[in-house]
Amino acid sequence: MQTVKIVVTGPFNAGKTEFIQSVSEIDVVSTERKITSAAEKVKESTTVALDFGRITVDDDLVLYLFGTPGQKRFDFMWEILSEGMLGFVVMVDSTRPETFREARTILETFRAYAPTPYVVAANKQDCKDAWDIEDMRLALRLDPKVKLLSCVAKDKENVKKVLLELLYSILEEMGEGNS
Template sequence: EDLVLYMFGTPGQRRFDFMWEILAEGMLGFVVLLDSVRPETFREARSILDTFRAYAPVPYVVGANKQDLEDAWTPEDLRIALRIPQEIKVLPCVATDQESVKQVLLELLYSILELMDE
């Protein structure tokens, strides 16, 4: 069976939140991409994560972006700071590296397929 992945990006800023509910219709999962070097964005990222979780109880993963930078928070430190449950994957990521992004997307797909098999 062929598997087709449709991805829709949405700006993370609150001024675009009117789009979020529309884009969330029918979603099977989502990725929240965190800026691991900007702790001042963590509170808003947590709020965005909670908002999307409220739209649909679907699998999601968190990408800890900019892991190639020296001052990046580790995925585990981000998990603690954002109170992300252990069962949710917080994955190291470098958004400019194709293989890194591929791993994040594959983990999301695995989570979706696992849920569909239940």
């Protein structure tokens, strides 16, 4: 049985917890706390340490999903959570362009921790005010080779597609390392 550690990261309120909850076969271990600041009241709670979920892909493969906190004040957890990861997903809220720069910074931070494969998930693509994928690619300054995937974090099948794309990238890189 092969286990693969995947980190799900991104700015505050990008959909990381929901992403993990929609596919996890176990109850997600979550360190959510109520939000007290009025400025952050776009939602009721925030992740302060991590979210943890698990999904069995097949008889030989289990993914452990670790969600990071999105708020800057908890970013000390990022490096800890990145240890041993084989890949990561950067969640970006397609409806909040003001978070794109922060998403780019988070992506660069995780690339610095470990040069592992990653995908960028453009979440909330089901919302009418969601940015177009190619416009997001430009705004995020993503290389054309980077997989930027349409995502709806509450849709289990959609989340599975994002994780599969990341797995393909991981397998591709492992294959190159063996040749």
